[in-house]
Amino acid sequence: MDVVTLSPRDDGLAVLLVPSVAGARERWSLPWDGPRDDERLEEAGTRVARALLGATPTLVEQVGAASDGRRHPGGAELSVGVLALSPLDNEAPASGSGAAWFPLDALPALAPRHRDMVDRAAIAVRQRLDHSPIAFRLLPATFTLSELQRIYELLLGRRLHKASFRRALQGSFLVEPTDAWRSEGRGRPAQLFRFAPKKRRRASRSVRFDLSSE
Amino acid sequence: MDVVTLSPRDDGLAVLLVPSVAGARERWSLPWDGPRDDERLEEAGTRVARALLGATPTLVEQVGAASDGRRHPGGAELSVGVLALSPLDNEAPASGSGAAWFPLDALPALAPRHRDMVDRAAIAVRQRLDHSPIAFRLLPATFTLSELQRIYELLLGRRLHKASFRRALQGSFLVEPTDAWRSEGRGRPAQLFRFAPKKRRRASRSVRFDLSSE
DNA sequence: TGACATTGGTGTCGTTCGGCTACTAATTCG
DNA sequence: CGAATTAGTAGCCGAACGACACCAATGTCA
Numbered sequence: 001m002d003v004v005t006l007s008p009r010d011d012g013l014a015v016l017l018v019p020s021v022a023g024a025r026e027r028w029s030l031p032w033d034g035p036r037d038d039e040r041l042e043e044a045g046t047r048v049a050r051a052l053l054g055a056t057p058t059l060v061e062q063v064g065a066a067s068d069g070r071r072h073p074g075g076a077e078l079s080v081g082v083l084a085l086s087p088l089d090n091e092a093p094a095s096g097s098g099a100a101w102f103p104l105d106a107l108p109a110l111a112p113r114h115r116d117m118v119d120r121a122a123i124a125v126r127q128r129l130d131h132s133p134i135a136f137r138l139l140p141a142t143f144t145l146s147e148l149q150r151i152y153e154l155l156l157g158r159r160l161h162k163a164s165f166r167r168a169l170q171g172s173f174l175v176e177p178t179d180a181w182r183s184e185g186r187g188r189p190a191q192l193f194r195f196a197p198k199k200r201r202r203a204s205r206s207v208r209f210d211l212s213s214e
Numbered sequence: 215m216d217v218v219t220l221s222p223r224d225d226g227l228a229v230l231l232v233p234s235v236a237g238a239r240e241r242w243s244l245p246w247d248g249p250r251d252d253e254r255l256e257e258a259g260t261r262v263a264r265a266l267l268g269a270t271p272t273l274v275e276q277v278g279a280a281s282d283g284r285r286h287p288g289g290a291e292l293s294v295g296v297l298a299l300s301p302l303d304n305e306a307p308a309s310g311s312g313a314a315w316f317p318l319d320a321l322p323a324l325a326p327r328h329r330d331m332v333d334r335a336a337i338a339v340r341q342r343l344d345h346s347p348i349a350f351r352l353l354p355a356t357f358t359l360s361e362l363q364r365i366y367e368l369l370l371g372r373r374l375h376k377a378s379f380r381r382a383l384q385g386s387f388l389v390e391p392t393d394a395w396r397s398e399g400r401g402r403p404a405q406l407f408r409f410a411p412k413k414r415r416r417a418s419r420s421v422r423f424d425l426s427s428e
Numbered sequence: 429t430g431a432c433a434t435t436g437g438t439g440t441c442g443t444t445c446g447g448c449t450a451c452t453a454a455t456t457c458g
Numbered sequence: 459c460g461a462a463t464t465a466g467t468a469g470c471c472g473a474a475c476g477a478c479a480c481c482a483a484t485g486t487c488a
Contacts, residue, residue, distance in 0.1 A: 040282045065279050065294045068254045078292065080279045130422045131341070146465070158418055163467070164446055165421060171445095172423030187464025188454035197425055204372055206475060207379060208344045209386030211411055360436070377438070378476060385474090401435025402483035420446055430488095437482075445474070453466075458459100 002030045002079050002114060003048045004121035007086040008138050014101040015118055016052060020073055026109045029073045045082030052099045057084035058137035063124045072113045081117040083124055089140040129155055136195040142178055144190035173198035216244045216293050216328060217262045218335035221300040222352050228315040229332055234287055240323045243287045259296030266313045271298035272351035277338045286327045295331040297338055303354040343369055350409040356392055358404035387412035
């Protein structure tokens with residue numbers, strides 16, 4: 001299992017890499033390990049990510065397997081990619097591990113299969129944004145709506161309109177306001193919200209033919 | 215690799231199963247095999263499905279891996295689920311294989327991991343309907359718009375409105391009419407269409423907060 | 429032969445949804 | 459105080475969507 005840990009870092013996503021074992025061609029690699037005992041794959045991914053983060057990742061999902069001939073640093077025949085998310089407030093990787101964050105658009109050289117796994121994870125994050133609470137897993141427990149919007153913009157790669165974003169969010173019953181406010185220097189203080197999805201029966205919307213996103 | 219081959223059969227999806235090896239607890243199982251040489255996983259899945267169908271499946275995708283302690287008929291430690299689609303016009307499985315179609319809602323007993331893979335594949339088919347040309351892969355090369363709509367209704371599990379469906383399809387530039395018509399006994403003959411997606415730059419639509427579909 | 433059933437296909441109307449502009453609110457800075 | 463900055467809202471307008479009604483072309487059957 002190759003674990004792709006993602007977290008938002010200054011206007012983009014960053015991935016957690018560890019130094020390669022001595023003798024490897026590339027200097028950095030994804031953290032990886034095999035499952036132990038009867039561990040489920042997601043459990044094993046959680047274990048690997050937690051050891052480096054010092055905290056449990058907020059979401060763990062599979063992103064695909066690869067068994068082609070491309071080189072893997074551990075010589076593994078088959079790799080299963082596991083995506084782990086870490087929220088904004090979890091700053092530094094555990095000391096001593098040598099692990100470090102790298103922006104997705106400025107990665108060091110990686111083994112081909114690892115490079116592929118990172119790309120798959122980045123695509124999966126964007127694709128599942130509408131159906132998984134991905135954005136909320138990249139934020140602390142309470143957050144401002146502007147912060148939430150910035151996460152969406154970061155993942156979608158485009159600007160969103162404030163009023164439209166909030167209207168859609170309002171209609172989804174996914175967040176609820178707390179009675180806390182945060183003032184960040186200049187400007188009006190923002191109300192803090194928490195992720196609290198209400199089980200609401202949605203009217204089934206129409207079919208979308210969105211193949212162009214491929 | 216456990217291969218979940220799906221095809222539309224009388225108002226529902228059916229999955230292709232093979233008789234279990236002698237001594238297994240369940241009588242039926244998913245076809246499965248390990249990758250050969252440097253075969254990619256999808257290539258291996260294609261090979262397995264083709265051997266049973268007598269034709270190449272029209273779409274092959276991964277749907278997830280499992281390595282928990284649940285029983286697998288071949289005793290494999292790790293399984294990768296592979297989804298294969300077969301169109302409506304491909305009727306019977308290759309003779310001699312003993313393979314047979316079973317409706318998704320009336321499956322025989324399966325090994326726990328296989329049962330899980332089938333469920334994952336069914337979920338994946340529905341989830342990717344909007345972003346992959348799933349529906350078109352379940353139809354012959356030419357088809358009527360009513361047939362296409364029936365596939366969507368079958369996969370979504372709800373009725374769609376004819377006029378709205380066609381208007382949305384029109385706007386998507388995914389199909390083009392042929393000059394052939396098909397008359398099926400009663401009623402007005404229907405024009406045949408073919409899948410021919412035009413590369414059209416779509417304006418980015420708004421964010422959807424659709425977590426309730428989980 | 430003509431009424432009817434059946435299936436294919438379209439026009440249109442009212443409602444909702446989404447993008448946008450413009451506004452108000454509350455704070456810091458000078 | 460006023461300007462700058464960030465948060466949050468009101469409302470207009472065009473596009474999209476659901477529903478209904480209607481027209482078209484075939485088979486069935488009296």
